[in-house]
Amino acid sequence: MFTLYVEGISIVSSKVLEKSYEINLSEHDVNEILSISKRSDLFKLLVHSLCPSIYGHELIKAGLLLAIFGGTERVNGMRNSSHVLIVGDPGLGKSQMLISASNISPRGIYVGANTTTAAGLTVTLTKDSNRNEWALEAGALVLSDQGVCCIDEFDKMKYHTSLLEAMEQQSISIAKSGIVTTVPARSTILAAANPKGGHYNKSKSTKANLNMDSALLSRFDLVFVLLDKPDHEMDKFLSEQVISFHNSGKRNFSFQQKWKNNQINFNRQDSALESLDNFSDDVPLIDRLKIKSEAYIEPLSSSMLRKYISYAKKYVHPRLSPLAKSRLKEFYLEMRHSKSEETPVTTRQLESLIRLAEARAKLALRDVVCLEDCNDVIEIVNFCKANLDQKPNTNSKSGKKPNSKSAEIKLFLAEIQTLAQQNPGSEFSYQQLFQIAQELNLQKIDDFNAFIETLNYQGYLLKRNNKMYKVITV
Template sequence: MVGDPGLGKSQMLQACTNVAPRGIYVCGNTSTSSGLTVTMTRDGGEYALEAGALMLADQGCCCIDEFDKMPSQHACLLEAMEQQSISIAKAGIVCSLPTRATILAAANPAGGHYNKSKTIAENLKMSSPMLSRFDLIFILLDQPDEQLDSLLSKHVLGMHVGNRAGRSNPGFNVSVDTTTDEHTLIDRLRVNGEILDRLPHSLFRKYIAYAQKYVSPQLSEEANEVLKDYYLLLRKQFKIGDCTPITTRQLNSLIRLSQARAKAELREEVTKEDALDIVEIMKFSLVDIFTDAHGVMDKTRSQNGTGMSTKSQAMELLRLLQRRSDVETRSMFSVKEIKELGDRVGIAKEKFYSILESLNIQGFLLHKGQSNYQLMHIKI
């Protein structure tokens, strides 16, 4: 979860820790690499291994808050999140320890507010290998909403007025209607005024533990076709430009999420409806990631990249050239001047000349002489 401060991300992580049969909650700004993985200690003349948070959360859930405050610890999580194990080679001890844990992480964007014109990697200042290991990425924005603000204020004030009735029923009346397949997942989870009978944490924890131990769903033929078609569609849509590469990681994510969806209802078979629900969740996550500042879904944006898409970078370069042209009342620019502006935009050196050639072909910059280009005054 990536989003603005004060939206309750930490509360959600703590709630997941409370209902998980084996849940560990850690805060990123107070954790070390050894605290997350494994620590080597010396007791007398012998060395011993002490388990870290990921090992303690084996076959459970590890919730990491303030994930953006621990850039030096990300390297130790790469192997654990990919291979579900940690390899140790210290003090003559060489071994591999299991870390089959689900990692839920919450992070705040750099600067205090999420900027939709930037990619997730730019907002978090996080490496692309780490971001690619998460199955789902959700962006939470602090946007004014009269109904939600009213419900939130009623809940917060009800916790401080000493009214037990207000505490037990804070005003979040949610109804989950699963009786019909005609509605989408969002429609079935939408608030409609009915009160949902909530399960106690202890009972819900037992339910999850039973599902994890005794239920092992397998994909049906219909679910297999739905996941395969959606994966091929993603491969087709995100194969050009600087977009995020779609690999078998995304296919494995779809399979894991579909099995979890069936396991939540204690079913041994993943149905077509389960696969369709997971596809809808994945689409919701992708829409959040690839929507730019203007509310337009740009599939050439890269969630893992270190800059804007090539198209956005080229448009920003033209805006800077147009601004300088208006100030200095000239339209001729040298390649060196254009390159300096390209560095300000964040254009990589290996992509600069290809972008320059593309702008020349499109007629925005006309090649004049050996190293000069003329800016055409075109409305961008």
């Protein structure tokens, strides 16, 4: 009977070795990477190289790319990785974009939350039956350290709290069976989720649609909402796109020319699509990322894009310019004073803006974050905010207006509780409550004064002095 063993000659810490995202690059690879970085349509090229089989969603792909590139590494322990959540109706390409993101990342892992556990994502303890000792086994977040962990079906995950430490502190602590340790999990999380009930309900908040804790939702730097809006002309041309891609493996741009010739309104001016792809104050990012109707961009291969990302993460470490600092600070203060936010704005959002702006400069292999980088990031953030801050249109003629008194009461309570959660500790005057009711167009409530007194008696409102009311949140 012989026992197998391994004899160690020397021990070298893995921290002194090459980082996980580094790939051996030849001189030809470096020259090609530098050549690509000089293109005026660089951002557009990289965006359309991410999951080219999915048409559109340019800003969402741009957000995923910025998260993959990441910000500048710091020695003070602050995280440089950005997290992205895509939520929306099924069948819009969320899973395909995550799979593509994991393929182009130098160290990417794709998992389905419906087939994994909290231990499978973090760490688990196993016991060696021969030696009667406990050992740690790494989960997906640890295995994707300094890389990307793509989590699909995020809404099916039962233990969201297990991700809180990994998303913010970039580590996972464990204290089980006499083992107390902390393992690094410096991973960027890209997640996709379907709303509760199958389809996104615009009359509810994102938190309510996902049934997700606000502490976890606030850790995502970007939250994109995808809605499946029926459009006969758009659906017709997209079907041509899908069939063409399956037949030839390339996009068919003839349908875009037809669309332009037929003068179908896509809510954008044609002149914007004909402008230059490089930075311009007059052309929004969404239009600069759109492919012109007569043009075709050959996307980069997954291997080449992976090399480009690895080179950028290793050699490019951007710093904020004075103009960039001023612009990000200005936008952050605007968000702080805005009352349309679904989640409270804290310094976490400012740190997120800095990381995304650094990633935008790193994408172009620049060592300085310029004003245009900040403007691109702000447009992406505003795109997310516009979808998250959508509220039901109570004045529409489509039958969406509450048709009963109880429905109007529920709508009013939901609105004031949302406002109270956005501004903790705030109180409302009688006049403010009356104005909210007018904005909601409540018509079934005849005596508003008696209505407020009833809410106070039932415990939904707490009456203070001088007719000030505190909302009791649930």
